[in-house]
């Protein structure tokens with residue numbers, strides 16, 4: 001049985017709503033509706049078809065994340081938090097991050113939120129032999145899961161997983177004076193502002209470096225009324241980042257929103 005990924009991005013949610021509307025639409029509107037559905041539903045598969053292919057290990061990682069019973073793992077106490085397969089960023093976003101790493105000639109990458117290591121490995125594949133990804137994960141089970149898969153890749157040795165709350169890890173990295181060319185935020189949405197403070201005020205991000213943040217549309221909640229607490233936190237983060245004179249920022253409507261902010 002194929003396990004479908006639940007839509008978590010505005011486009012997927014739009015497709016889901018159009019599909020729900022279809023049976024209720026009068027015959028004279030069916031043509032327009034089916035046209036709208038084809039336009040919306042066809043975009044993501046087309047973007048995947050037009051992107052560089054994933055490596056075999058990245059593809060295996062998706063299959064392993066889909067096969068894992070995350071709800072059961074949380075239910076029996078194996079994971080310390082509720083995780084879900086939809087958390088991994090996937091093909092087009094992974095290749096976008098890898099492209100950015102290559103374009104910048106990045107050597108050191110910091111990721112906040114590892115999950116199964118998909119984006120960490122996608123970025124590591126774009127780094128030179130001596131490059132390094134430090135990635136923060138609070139859940140020991142998913143960190144081990146990621147490590148096992150990363151160890152199968154010739155690029156896995158570039159990835160160091162630090163297990164523990166991300167803010168504590170970032171504070172340690174600030175205290176040690178560590179710096180990074182690219183920082184990718186993808187953990188607790190309510191902490192994004194604090195992560196970005198460590199990146200900018202704490203100087204984890206070098207001048208000329210890139211701050212990237214995932215889920216900055218937050219299923220559309222960033223711009224729709226009545227957002228959840230996470231949606232409101234993302235909207236506040238988006239306002240702060242766009243207004244920060246140290247940054248040159250765009251929010252790309254890729255998947256659930258990918259913010260790119262260049263540090264001047």
Ligand SMILES: C[S@@+](CC[C@H](N)C(=O)[O-])C[C@H]1O[C@@H](n2cnc3c(N)ncnc32)[C@H](O)[C@@H]1O
Nearest residue numbers: 087088089113115118119137138165166187188
């Ligand atoms: C969206 S997933 C990361 C997905 C991954 N970047 C990718 O694209 O494949 C978020 C991960 O962050 C972890 N996380 C959430 N809050 C955290 C925190 N405060 N410190 C460290 N990790 C955290 C979760 O356990 C989860 O595995």
